[in-house]
Amino acid sequence: MNKILSVVISASLFVTQSAEAQSYKSLHKKAIVIDTHNDFISTGIEKNKSFDQDLKGITHSDLNRMKKGGVDVQVFSIFCDENYGMGTAFAYANREIDSLYAVVERNPKKMMIVKNPADLDLAVKSKKLGSMMGIEGGHMIEDRIDYLDSLYKRGGRYMTLTWNNSTSWASSAADERAGKDLGHPYGLNELGEKIVRHMNELGMIVDISHVGEKTFYDALRITTKPVIASHSCTYALCPVPRNMTDDQIRMIKKNNGTIQLNFYSGFVDSTFRLKNNNFIAKHQQEKDSILKTNPSDFYANLFLHEKYKDEMDNVRPSLTLLIDHLDHIVKLIGVDHVGIGSDFDGINSSPRELNDVTNMPLLTKELLKRGYSKEDIYKILGGNFIRVFKANQNN
Ligand SMILES: [Zn+2]
Numbered sequence: 536m537n538k539i540l541s542v543v544i545s546a547s548l549f550v551t552q553s554a555e556a557q558s559y560k561s562l563h564k565k566a567i568v569i570d571t572h573n574d575f576i577s578t579g580i581e582k583n584k585s586f587d588q589d590l591k592g593i594t595h596s597d598l599n600r601m602k603k604g605g606v607d608v609q610v611f612s613i614f615c616d617e618n619y620g621m622g623t624a625f626a627y628a629n630r631e632i633d634s635l636y637a638v639v640e641r642n643p644k645k646m647m648i649v650k651n652p653a654d655l656d657l658a659v660k661s662k663k664l665g666s667m668m669g670i671e672g673g674h675m676i677e678d679r680i681d682y683l684d685s686l687y688k689r690g691g692r693y694m695t696l697t698w699n700n701s702t703s704w705a706s707s708a709a710d711e712r713a714g715k716d717l718g719h720p721y722g723l724n725e726l727g728e729k730i731v732r733h734m735n736e737l738g739m740i741v742d743i744s745h746v747g748e749k750t751f752y753d754a755l756r757i758t759t760k761p762v763i764a765s766h767s768c769t770y771a772l773c774p775v776p777r778n779m780t781d782d783q784i785r786m787i788k789k790n791n792g793t794i795q796l797n798f799y800s801g802f803v804d805s806t807f808r809l810k811n812n813n814f815i816a817k818h819q820q821e822k823d824s825i826l827k828t829n830p831s832d833f834y835a836n837l838f839l840h841e842k843y844k845d846e847m848d849n850v851r852p853s854l855t856l857l858i859d860h861l862d863h864i865v866k867l868i869g870v871d872h873v874g875i876g877s878d879f880d881g882i883n884s885s886p887r888e889l890n891d892v893t894n895m896p897l898l899t900k901e902l903l904k905r906g907y908s909k910e911d912i913y914k915i916l917g918g919n920f921i922r923v924f925k926a927n928q929n930n
Contacts, residue, residue, distance in 0.1 A: 562909060563899035567659055569608040569917035570895075571693075571795040571874065572669065572744075572766035574881025576631045577614050586638045587645075595879035596892040598638075598645060601664050604895035607917065608655060608665035610765065611635055612881065613675070613691060617700035620674060625682045628675040632668060632689050639666055650690050652925050669742060669765055672698030673705055678726065680733055692924070693740035693765060696727070696750055699777075704730060711747030712776040722749035723757065731757045738929045744797075744876070745777050752786070761792040761923040766876035768802040768860045769794075775802055781867060788868035791926065793919045795876030796860055800884040803860065804852035811884070814850050815839065837883035847884070854888040858901045861915070870911045874919045 575586055575596050584590055590597040601609060613635075615627040639646045649655045649665040658665030670691045676682040683694070697707040701717050704727035711721050723731065731754055734741055741762040743751050754762065764787070770778040779787070779794055787794055800807045815822060818839050825835040840847050864873045879885070879892055888897050902912050 559900040559903050560896055563605045563896040566913050567607050567917035568605050569920045570606055570877050571610045572876035573609050573879050574612045576611050578880040587642050600893050604892040607659050610667040610669045612671040613668050614671040621677050624675045625677050648690055667692050670694040673702040678703055687737045687739050693742040695742040695744055696746045698745050705750045706747040708747045708777040723753035728757050735760050738927050740927045755786050755790055760927045761790055763792055764794045766797040766878045768797050769863050772860050773805045784867050788872050793872045793874050793923050795874040798877045798885040798889055799882040800851050803857050810850045840884055848887045851887040854886045857886050
């Protein structure tokens with residue numbers, strides 16, 4: 536290539552790139568943006584706040600800020616922890632579902648429940664926040680198929696086979712890695728296999744975030760439909776128990792599923808845990824006094840993170856590290872198997888550029904900067920999940 540031609544080409548490349556950088560906002564707006572994991576419902580109940588209030592500075596998300604962040608469809612996590620079990624977990628899940636229905640009914644012009652791809656289309660076209668539900672933890676069905684049916688009927692469109700706690704039929708990542716004695720082998724037992732088959736029949740997506748490796752491989756062997764990891768990162772870049780190993784990532788490709796990236800600093804950055812421990816140790820006296828009024832470790836840390844925001848900015852990872860996880864997946868298995876599952880309002884620290892849901896467009900900015908095409912970005916932001924959602928439908 537002659538010199539002049541190469542100068543012309545690189546100059547025009549520069550113009551194109553800077554134009555693209557400026558247009559990230561409009562591209563983000565045009566894309567169907569789907570976040571497959573948000574814990575507002577649990578946080579709202581805990582903090583006694585409603586999603587249709589202005590909660591800036593209090594939560595990561597609320598109805599109006601979702602719009603500002605360009606989020607078209609949000610999968611809300613239906614969740615209770617391991618303190619709920621037989622006789623209580625299913626009821627609590629229903630209470631959470633009630634609270635989502637209530638806020639949707641109060642805001643019929645701004646929100647709608649999405650139960651199938653046609654609903655999703657309609658929500659996007661009518662500019663309402665498509666509101667989906669994912670059941671985060673198999674313990675909420677209390678070992679009963681009829682409870683699974685009931686949660687599906689009410690709108691649950693994925694179920695995370697386990698949360699951090701194992702069930703009688705599936706072992707969690709936390710328990711498997713800790714070598715906990717469950718009184719039965721790790722993985723899915725007969726009931727677990729039956730539940731996965733039943734989810735396939737219903738059209739309920741199998742979510743493998745939080746599950747142990749044995750459960751993961753069993754589920755992938757049994758399922759006839761694509762699965763998701765609704766909120767997980769990569770083990771290669773941050774080796775924590777519930778991030779996905781390269782072998783698991785390759786299995787997801789074979790299954791035609793998708794891995795939705797979690798924004799939690801501790802899943803994104805392998806150095807976060809140590810840095811955060813040092814930060815907490817420095818403020819231990821204050822933390823102890825907070826714990827006297829609210830015994831939740833999670834909220835005590837959240838309080839300190841917010842109070843000492845400037846100090847925490849040196850502890851939190853950058854958004855670029857989160858996108859490194861995405862690049863890692865794309866390099867391994869291509870662009871068709873990755874998306875976002877922020878875990879907003881379920882985490883007490885996120886990358887420093889992603890303070891709340893309104894910062895979502897910065898993801899698109901970084902993707903453009905790294906050379907992803909418009910088509911790729913559409914897939915990442917929502918298209919890949921829509922493909923999996925459709926593939927799980929039975930009618
Ligand atoms: Zn989770």
